[in-house]
Amino acid sequence: MEEKLIVKNLIKIFGQNPDKDLQMMRKGFSKEEILKETNQTVAINNVNFTVKQGELFVLMGLSGSGKSTILRCLNRLIEPTSGEIFIDGTDINKLNAKEIRKFRQEKMAMVFQQFSLLPHRTILSNIAYGLEVQKVPRKERERKAQEYIKLVGLCGWENKYPHELSGGMKQRVGLARALTNGSDILLMDEAFSALDPLIREEMQCELITLQQKLKKTIVFITHDLNEALKLGDRIAFLRDGKLIQVGTPKEMLTNPADDYIKKFLHSVDKSNFLTIKDIMKTPSFVFGLNDEIKLALEKMKQRNINNVFIEDQNGKFEGILTSEQACEAYNKGITKISMIKLVRCPTITENIFVKNSIGEFIESESIAAVVNNSQKLVGSVFSRDIISALINEQGGGKDG
Amino acid sequence: MAKFPLGDLINQAVAWIMTTWGDPLSAFSKNFDKFIVGFHHILAILPWWLFIIIIVILALKTSGWKLALGSAIGLLIIYNLELWPDFLDTVVLVLVSAFISVLFGIPLGIIAGKSKGFHRIVTPVLDVMQTMPSFVYLIPALMFFGLGNFAAIFATIIFAMPPVIKLTDLGIRQVPVDLIEVGEAFGSNPWQLLFNIQLPIALPTIMAGLNQTMMLSLSMVVITAMIGAGGLGAGVLYAISQMNIGMGFENGIAVVILAIILDRLTQSIAHSKK
Numbered sequence: 001m002e003e004k005l006i007v008k009n010l011i012k013i014f015g016q017n018p019d020k021d022l023q024m025m026r027k028g029f030s031k032e033e034i035l036k037e038t039n040q041t042v043a044i045n046n047v048n049f050t051v052k053q054g055e056l057f058v059l060m061g062l063s064g065s066g067k068s069t070i071l072r073c074l075n076r077l078i079e080p081t082s083g084e085i086f087i088d089g090t091d092i093n094k095l096n097a098k099e100i101r102k103f104r105q106e107k108m109a110m111v112f113q114q115f116s117l118l119p120h121r122t123i124l125s126n127i128a129y130g131l132e133v134q135k136v137p138r139k140e141r142e143r144k145a146q147e148y149i150k151l152v153g154l155c156g157w158e159n160k161y162p163h164e165l166s167g168g169m170k171q172r173v174g175l176a177r178a179l180t181n182g183s184d185i186l187l188m189d190e191a192f193s194a195l196d197p198l199i200r201e202e203m204q205c206e207l208i209t210l211q212q213k214l215k216k217t218i219v220f221i222t223h224d225l226n227e228a229l230k231l232g233d234r235i236a237f238l239r240d241g242k243l244i245q246v247g248t249p250k251e252m253l254t255n256p257a258d259d260y261i262k263k264f265l266h267s268v269d270k271s272n273f274l275t276i277k278d279i280m281k282t283p284s285f286v287f288g289l290n291d292e293i294k295l296a297l298e299k300m301k302q303r304n305i306n307n308v309f310i311e312d313q314n315g316k317f318e319g320i321l322t323s324e325q326a327c328e329a330y331n332k333g334i335t336k337i338s339m340i341k342l343v344r345c346p347t348i349t350e351n352i353f354v355k356n357s358i359g360e361f362i363e364s365e366s367i368a369a370v371v372n373n374s375q376k377l378v379g380s381v382f383s384r385d386i387i388s389a390l391i392n393e394q395g396g397g398k399d400g
Numbered sequence: 401m402a403k404f405p406l407g408d409l410i411n412q413a414v415a416w417i418m419t420t421w422g423d424p425l426s427a428f429s430k431n432f433d434k435f436i437v438g439f440h441h442i443l444a445i446l447p448w449w450l451f452i453i454i455i456v457i458l459a460l461k462t463s464g465w466k467l468a469l470g471s472a473i474g475l476l477i478i479y480n481l482e483l484w485p486d487f488l489d490t491v492v493l494v495l496v497s498a499f500i501s502v503l504f505g506i507p508l509g510i511i512a513g514k515s516k517g518f519h520r521i522v523t524p525v526l527d528v529m530q531t532m533p534s535f536v537y538l539i540p541a542l543m544f545f546g547l548g549n550f551a552a553i554f555a556t557i558i559f560a561m562p563p564v565i566k567l568t569d570l571g572i573r574q575v576p577v578d579l580i581e582v583g584e585a586f587g588s589n590p591w592q593l594l595f596n597i598q599l600p601i602a603l604p605t606i607m608a609g610l611n612q613t614m615m616l617s618l619s620m621v622v623i624t625a626m627i628g629a630g631g632l633g634a635g636v637l638y639a640i641s642q643m644n645i646g647m648g649f650e651n652g653i654a655v656v657i658l659a660i661i662l663d664r665l666t667q668s669i670a671h672s673k674k
Contacts, residue, residue, distance in 0.1 A: 075585060101587040104585060109586065116576075116578040116581070118579065120603075133587055133588050
């Protein structure tokens, strides 16, 4: 994928005399030392990242971590102290006032935490605002705004005023306003944080659906790790203005960079992100229908296990052969596995979420075969694995 | 310790202005007087009942039947007391001075709202303008422009302009930061920001300033009868000099009626705009 947005060595210092801080930073002083010495705050401390075309990139951090500042540096609502920001190859810090306005009109639109709709304008005129700034004729811009009103499901509300709408609807307007602009980068500043939990979840799902359709490049800010993991193609984890880790949600979950992130992950409902594939065991050996029972029996004894999975010639899962069965058959003189009636065993698809698997699993036996979409055997999972995966993260007590 | 000659210095400054600018000033004042008289004539052409009907319709449109009924009764009382010509004089003076105050006040308020430096300079000046006893303005106004309407309007403007400047300034400053960010994030230029976001959102506050300016204009217009302005104030002044309590009360009541109508009308216009 093409790199849409590149941030290099971004530094932002709030204060009268940032040069002094810059020098101290180069000498390796910490944020606290600089604050003590110069009474200035280092909001962003040498941040580097890239966002690819069509990616939903989440900047995750607590308040004061500098995430909002970074976002505002991307469209220069805040001027960076130093560093470079390339968007489609243009270094936006080099643009003059007029160029940056044009750039904001065409390249990126923003969605705000508090919705920030203009209270004196109707919904339609709010949504058309970006185009109005660009001096697009009224008919044209309202036609375009209508399209996005439909897209976010606000038909019939065009002529209402913002105070007549609920929070979720207001943010739909905010989203439509940003989309109507037609720019291919969306900056979303804690866009769903002010919504109540049910509406928030609804909006998250809607954003995911919209994103599949529209393929925008989105930089999304949040302090909620659940949200970050749910939405992000990749997540950048910020602390005290520094980037600690950048990676996909799965990389974050399975391989957190430090204890700080680990601590964060405790509070996360991992069952939302873990699939069966993440907790299953790959079977140490699998037998085919044409294999000899003797061979299977030996292996089981060797490894001290009492059943093995059996697949057909194409790798399709057939059932379980228990050691009891195998012994009995062997004693009767049966040689081929295919001649035994195998024990049936529930199967479960590998990409199903752990959270959703529990319902169908709990009633069945203690082991299930994990298959992929074409019913080929890929692993096995015990019901206790699933339960412990669910308990681990909800209790959150034990460290991994 | 010797007294600092503040008064003398100001007298000298006024004298200097008088000798260097006196003639053009009084010429301007005379021309302006013609304009006022013309405006008055236009209002006087309207039959009194038509004037009342216009006000009643305006009140109905912006507020409701209560204000309309009250206005009708009040104006009929003024007509009945045979104060109609004086009433029109006062209306003209109030409207003209309020109009000029707003014409200069809103742009000044916008500049003060946008520029910290200008805000710092203008605030103490406005405080002085508002708190200085209003009679003090009458003397230089009289000296610069001579007896008559323009001197009255000049003094009135100085007294009445501060609220509209201050509240425009305040209104612009109170526009939430996130809405300014919306404007900037979508690439508005400073003018678009002003007209699409800052002014509309500051409008209720600006209208409150306009209302106060209107009220202050009215109170000052009455006082400026002392330097030759006509209207209801002149009636009050004459009544005082004659110790005629009844006549003073008649004129006073007419001022009160005008004040209430102006106040309620501008307030309801402000609210209907919202």
